[in-house]
Amino acid sequence: MTTPLIVVADNLQITNPVIAKALEKEDPKPIVEIVKMCVEKGAQAIDINSGPLTKTPEKMAFLVDVVQDVTDLPILLDTSNPKALEAGLTQCRNKTIINGFSLEPEKLKYILPLAKKYNTQIIGYLLYPNSHVPSDETGRMNVALQLFEEFQKMDMAPDQLIIDPIIAPVLWENGNQQDMGIISLIRNLPDLLGFEVATIAGISNLTSGKGPKPKKKILEASFTGMLAGAGLHMALMNMLHHMTLDTIRACNALSSEMIFAWDAV
Amino acid sequence: MTTPLIVVADNLQITNPVIAKALEKEDPKPIVEIVKMCVEKGAQAIDINSGPLTKTPEKMAFLVDVVQDVTDLPILLDTSNPKALEAGLTQCRNKTIINGFSLEPEKLKYILPLAKKYNTQIIGYLLYPNSHVPSDETGRMNVALQLFEEFQKMDMAPDQLIIDPIIAPVLWENGNQQDMGIISLIRNLPDLLGFEVATIAGISNLTSGKGPKPKKKILEASFTGMLAGAGLHMALMNMLHHMTLDTIRACNALSSEMIFAWDAV
Numbered sequence: 288m289t290t291p292l293i294v295v296a297d298n299l300q301i302t303n304p305v306i307a308k309a310l311e312k313e314d315p316k317p318i319v320e321i322v323k324m325c326v327e328k329g330a331q332a333i334d335i336n337s338g339p340l341t342k343t344p345e346k347m348a349f350l351v352d353v354v355q356d357v358t359d360l361p362i363l364l365d366t367s368n369p370k371a372l373e374a375g376l377t378q379c380r381n382k383t384i385i386n387g388f389s390l391e392p393e394k395l396k397y398i399l400p401l402a403k404k405y406n407t408q409i410i411g412y413l414l415y416p417n418s419h420v421p422s423d424e425t426g427r428m429n430v431a432l433q434l435f436e437e438f439q440k441m442d443m444a445p446d447q448l449i450i451d452p453i454i455a456p457v458l459w460e461n462g463n464q465q466d467m468g469i470i471s472l473i474r475n476l477p478d479l480l481g482f483e484v485a486t487i488a489g490i491s492n493l494t495s496g497k498g499p500k501p502k503k504k505i506l507e508a509s510f511t512g513m514l515a516g517a518g519l520h521m522a523l524m525n526m527l528h529h530m531t532l533d534t535i536r537a538c539n540a541l542s543s544e545m546i547f548a549w550d551a552v
Numbered sequence: 553m554t555t556p557l558i559v560v561a562d563n564l565q566i567t568n569p570v571i572a573k574a575l576e577k578e579d580p581k582p583i584v585e586i587v588k589m590c591v592e593k594g595a596q597a598i599d600i601n602s603g604p605l606t607k608t609p610e611k612m613a614f615l616v617d618v619v620q621d622v623t624d625l626p627i628l629l630d631t632s633n634p635k636a637l638e639a640g641l642t643q644c645r646n647k648t649i650i651n652g653f654s655l656e657p658e659k660l661k662y663i664l665p666l667a668k669k670y671n672t673q674i675i676g677y678l679l680y681p682n683s684h685v686p687s688d689e690t691g692r693m694n695v696a697l698q699l700f701e702e703f704q705k706m707d708m709a710p711d712q713l714i715i716d717p718i719i720a721p722v723l724w725e726n727g728n729q730q731d732m733g734i735i736s737l738i739r740n741l742p743d744l745l746g747f748e749v750a751t752i753a754g755i756s757n758l759t760s761g762k763g764p765k766p767k768k769k770i771l772e773a774s775f776t777g778m779l780a781g782a783g784l785h786m787a788l789m790n791m792l793h794h795m796t797l798d799t800i801r802a803c804n805a806l807s808s809e810m811i812f813a814w815d816a817v
Contacts, residue, residue: 289735289736462812470781471553498814508799509777509798509806510803512780513780515774516777517739518736534777537775538778540728541732541778544729549767552767
């Protein structure tokens with residue numbers, strides 16, 4: 288199956304000093320501006336990457352409030368801190384997705400159960416229990432099987448799981464070979480797990496690090512087309528990357544169930 | 553498996569009046585210019601689409617000579633006329649690919665045996681015996697199985713077969729749904745036939761007919777990325793379509809077995 292890619296904005300990141308300062312002061316305005324931009328550019332969900340918020344987990348509730356006052360799009364709560372997660376989960380009226388868990392023991396113990404408790408979807412990263420990234424497709428397949436096994440122990444519906452294979456930056460050793468393993472993995476996951484499991488990929492990872500900007504743009508857009516062709520469901524991306532957005536728009540005009548229209552491209 | 557896409561130029565077409573006139577006069581110059589342009593832009597094989605050459609099948613030998621005097625790239629002999637094909641096959645020193653056969657009785661009887669006789673690769677179109685195009689993935693899968701059965705009767709090596717699923721123009725009724733069926737088919741063909749069968753797609757078909765040029769470019773490039781992500785092996789394309797070439801270059805920088813280099817993008 289090839290369905291239209293769902294665009295998830297990754298623009299709300301605590302690593303952005305504008306966001307960090309706004310959060311510190313609890314000033315909604317700069318955050319509202321970014322969320323409005325994402326909505327205008329066609330985001331279909333907003334990822335709130337708050338970082339761990341170790342000392343102030345309650346601030347996740349503030350972030351959720353700012354976002355849901357602008358839009359009723361689904362919100363991804365992107366933090367490794369279970370307290371911050373729960374503050375967001377109790378505050379959020381919009382559809383909520385937990386981002387996310389993995390085979391890391393702390394995540395299995397404290398994050399995965401929150402998806403059960405709050406009946407949300409949850410993203411599962413393909414990471415080893417020691418937080419390392421598998422180096423090839425076979426490694427990712429094995430982790431996906433173990434992750435699904437852990438997920439099933441919670442007695443949740445299969446469509447609550449979204450798998451993130453973790454895109455490798457091309458500048459990593461064998462990064463591009465790993466990413467081609469991910470393309471193949473996405474093609475094979477439905478056979479491997481026995482159902483059309485949802486998948487998400489953090490597109491911006493591909494070109495992180497040094498590189499010429501125009502080539503980064505074409506590489507990211509082309510890779511996004513490949514991911515769409517492999518059967519990816521959700522693209523977590525920077526809404527300011529127009530070439531990637533244009534590519535997704537074109538892919539989605541093709542994979543839509545509507546009659547084709549040039550206006551959709 | 554995802555391997556770099558092989559770029560096949562579709563620019564030598566008898567439907568181009570420049571080519572038609574050059575062929576009529578047996579004037580190599582305009583043909584040489586087009587072939588040189590294709591080679592400069594990175595074509596890895598040249599398709600000679602001569603039409604049926606009903607009255608002058610021997611002219612295929614002239615076309616082959618003009619091309620092989622410019623380049624030693626593989627040549628695809630693209631005609632439904634077995635006499636023209638054989639004239640090309642006997643003349644061609646370069647690697648030769650027959651383009652192609654199908655379940656149509658005349659093609660099975662007169663074209664397929666030429667691949668056996670001259671020990672070449674041959675492209676098999678997914679068409680019904682009555683020349684109709686299957687309307688969905690299941691239809692194409694059934695035709696692929698029958699085509700492979702007919703191919704096997706000739707006792708040729710599996711890697712001599714290249715399957716062309718026939719891209720549907722988006723302006724056809726359900727054209728885009730058909731093309732998404734093709735994306736899925738390309739993903740599934742290795743499982744279906746039990747080996748990594750080679751595939752080719754005529755990219756220009758997608759946007760044939762009316763439509764705004766800039767949107768045609770982005771649609772073709774994005775769809776090519778999807779085909780690469782699905783596992784396509786060869787793209788038959790117009791070498792003047794730069795956005796599609798840029799996309800293939802980027803996809804191939806990722807799927808290359810070489811260490812990633814920005815220079816390759």
